[in-house]
Amino acid sequence: MQRYFAKEMKSNHFYFSDEDNHHMLNVMRFQNNDKIEVVYEGQLYLANIEKLQPLKVTKEKTLSQIAEKNNITLFLPFMREQKLNLILQKATELGVGAMCFYQAQNSMVKYDEKKKTQKIKRWQLICKEASEQSKRVTIPTVKIVDQAEIINFSGHKLIAHFDTTVTIKDQLKNINEYDTIGILIGPEGGFSEKEIACFLDSGFKMMNLGALVLRVETAPLFILSIINYEQMR
16 A cells, blocks of 8 residues: 655645655546555554545544664765665665765765755655655654764764774674664775774774675665664564
């Protein structure tokens, strides 16, 4: 059953973005009395398409749902759009709570402040669509941060780095499944010595991801998959 996130609910009627209205009417081509799932303010509902023109979607009942922990934040360097879009989509499917992009010293792509609002809006849309597809009841937060915000993150702070014998499995032994976790991924060019020293001084703990060198778009998905596996046991 198709799932949508509603913008508003009034008198048991749901209201959606123009993009969602277009998708229901022109892509899915729903008919009167078709059923959809609707998420509003973190709650899941079964809804009925009562009328098409104008679109009128009515709440039928509240549905039970699987609780989402949303306790993992990824700190990611700016990268090429194709790689960034892949992470946004797949990390959402893997249950990430937030994705924060930062300008690393050795990032291959430089951040353009003028395009900030436009980019975040598009990134958030990718996460919304991935949340609907993967049947989530929340949408990950996406934002742009500076180094100070990374350093001041409150929770378990892990940094993926080859220069340690401590594995991700070793680090996860000390973390409860409901603990807040921040995971810092370096750019294609690697962290500078100054950046590593700064992050370690602020409480980040290094973890090795194994013998193979992973691409910047592969590492966060590898980490999230391991965390999901460990928390299912």
